[in-house]
Amino acid sequence: EDKVVQSPLSLVVHEGDTVTLNCSYEVTNFRSLLWYKQEKKAPTFLFMLTSSGIEKKSGRLSSILDKKELFSILNITATQTGDSAVYLCAVITMGNTPLVFGKGTRLSVIA
Amino acid sequence: DTEVTQTPKHLVMGMTNKKSLKCEQHMGHRAMYWYKQKAKKPPELMFVYSYEKLSINESVPSRFSPECPNSSLLNLHLHALQPEDSALYLCASSQGRQSSGNTIYFGEGSWLTVV
Numbered sequence: 103e104d105k106v107v108q109s110p111l112s113l114v115v116h117e118g119d120t121v122t123l124n125c126s127y128e129v130t131n132f133r134s135l136l137w138y139k140q141e142k143k144a145p146t147f148l149f150m151l152t153s154s155g156i157e158k159k160s161g162r163l164s165s166i167l168d169k170k171e172l173f174s175i176l177n178i179t180a181t182q183t184g185d186s187a188v189y190l191c192a193v194i195t196m197g198n199t200p201l202v203f204g205k206g207t208r209l210s211v212i213a
Numbered sequence: 214d215t216e217v218t219q220t221p222k223h224l225v226m227g228m229t230n231k232k233s234l235k236c237e238q239h240m241g242h243r244a245m246y247w248y249k250q251k252a253k254k255p256p257e258l259m260f261v262y263s264y265e266k267l268s269i270n271e272s273v274p275s276r277f278s279p280e281c282p283n284s285s286l287l288n289l290h291l292h293a294l295q296p297e298d299s300a301l302y303l304c305a306s307s308q309g310r311q312s313s314g315n316t317i318y319f320g321e322g323s324w325l326t327v328v
Contacts, residue, residue: 136316144303144319145256190255194315200246200269200307201317203255 104129108191108204115211119181123207125191126173135167135174136201138190145190148176181211216240217320219304225326226294234289234323236304245287246317247279248303256303256319262287294327301325 109124125135134152138145149158151167151174158165162181167174178185188206195202217238226232236245244263248256261269262281270279276298278290287304301322307315 134316138319144301144322147316147318150316192255192317194317200244200258200261201256206255 104193104195104202106191106193106202106204108189108207110207111205112208113210115181115209117182117211117213119211120177120179121181121209123176123178123189123191123209124173125176125204127191127193127202128172129193129195129202131196132169133194133196136192136194137165137174137176138192140188140190140206141186148189178209181209183211183213185209186211217304217306217318219302219320219323221323222321223324223326225328226291227328228294228296230294231290231292233291234302234304234325236287236289236320237285238306238318238320239285240306240308240318241284242306242308242318243284244307244309244315245281246305246307247277247287247289248305248319250301250303250322260289291325294325296327299326 105128107126136150137148149165154169162179165176188208190206191204192201220235246261247259250256258271259273260279265281276293280288303322304320305317307317
């Protein structure tokens, strides 16, 4: 059975801290890995990673994929209270289920 | 801003009511999805339409009935729901078939409460 595991499940940091969120996966026929940010509404797309070792960056957020060790990390530097959200990792496979989600990491950034 | 639009944003319905959730996208995407999300859980897949044909039905009860009138629209018809069906219902779309590795974009969701 395809599986995506995120850690930690929750995290509380102070503004200005740097955080690293982890996502490991065990799936058959991996295609891509996606990171989403979810506040009170729908998940908002952050990154799609398909190749190992290529860092994707967007402002203070960055992410990288390791297809040999089957994991990805999402880094957030100089965190702000607006970064407080659930961060979802999902894997696209060639199987029937289009997206296999992890349970998410709930990040709380306190002033 | 998301280009997947869902209506209504909030819906309260009784267990004997019939209502519909609507979803629209104008990105030319050919795959559309319904997900259900309960509090503090990740989204769970319900249905996938690929090129306007139902390609996946994840053993969803028949009180949920999807419909894809054309490539831009996706409906979810609701009838005789139970209180445990209360959740956030998310519509999503992607460029092509789900296995092609395309990014899946979500709408803002419809919050459904069944009383």
